[in-house]
Amino acid sequence: GQQLNQSPQSMFIQEGEDVSMNCTSSSIFNTWLWYKQDPGEGPVLLIALYKAGELTSNGRLTAQFGITRKDSFLNISASIPSDVGIYFCAGQPPSGGGADGLTFGKGTHLIIQP
Amino acid sequence: DAGVTQSPTHLIKTRGQQVTLRCSPKSGHDTVSWYQQALGQGPQFIFQYYEEEERQRGNFPDRFSGHQFPNYSSELNVNALLLGDSALYLCASSRVQGTEAFFGQGTRLTVV
Numbered sequence: 001g002q003q004l005n006q007s008p009q010s011m012f013i014q015e016g017e018d019v020s021m022n023c024t025s026s027s028i029f030n031t032w033l034w035y036k037q038d039p040g041e042g043p044v045l046l047i048a049l050y051k052a053g054e055l056t057s058n059g060r061l062t063a064q065f066g067i068t069r070k071d072s073f074l075n076i077s078a079s080i081p082s083d084v085g086i087y088f089c090a091g092q093p094p095s096g097g098g099a100d101g102l103t104f105g106k107g108t109h110l111i112i113q114p
Numbered sequence: 115d116a117g118v119t120q121s122p123t124h125l126i127k128t129r130g131q132q133v134t135l136r137c138s139p140k141s142g143h144d145t146v147s148w149y150q151q152a153l154g155q156g157p158q159f160i161f162q163y164y165e166e167e168e169r170q171r172g173n174f175p176d177r178f179s180g181h182q183f184p185n186y187s188s189e190l191n192v193n194a195l196l197l198g199d200s201a202l203y204l205c206a207s208s209r210v211q212g213t214e215a216f217f218g219q220g221t222r223l224t225v226v
Contacts, residue, residue, distance in 0.1 A: 042217035101159025
């Protein structure tokens, strides 16, 4: 199935550093969503974006919906140990009414060194 | 407020068998979607149910079928299991007019 291009695949950072990851697609999306998944758990919704150019924050997390509608990025400021996990971007295609499923990236594995 | 709940959490089946997974959506949600997540991959959309009907389907064979009940809960059935069906199966619920999908903890299916 189709997947989004998410990068980087993994990140090794020091506690307190800022993190940036992004997602790109060859086709446009109406909605971009960012999820975090811990081992053995389902994805947890972090941020939802609905308009091109939209910039939304949730605590230390900030995400933007690209103007071309083909990309999105997620920033995490001042990382802490509980930020460890796999971050997924997901896009909702424009083919109407919310009937289509989400298309997911392959994830960015965030590892934080104390 | 109970979130999305799935059962069972783990399941081991033999190749060729059939399996049924269950999902109860988040309170206030009427749409249920099912996803398959292989190890190291993002979730892949299987299908979505609303008003007890399959509304959209991803690229999965007919061995994968589902059902939605009047209380919005849902089942995923997989027939003639293959080794490659081993994965984490995720249920997500949403309001039909919205696109914020909330996921359950998943069912880990192992086919041996």
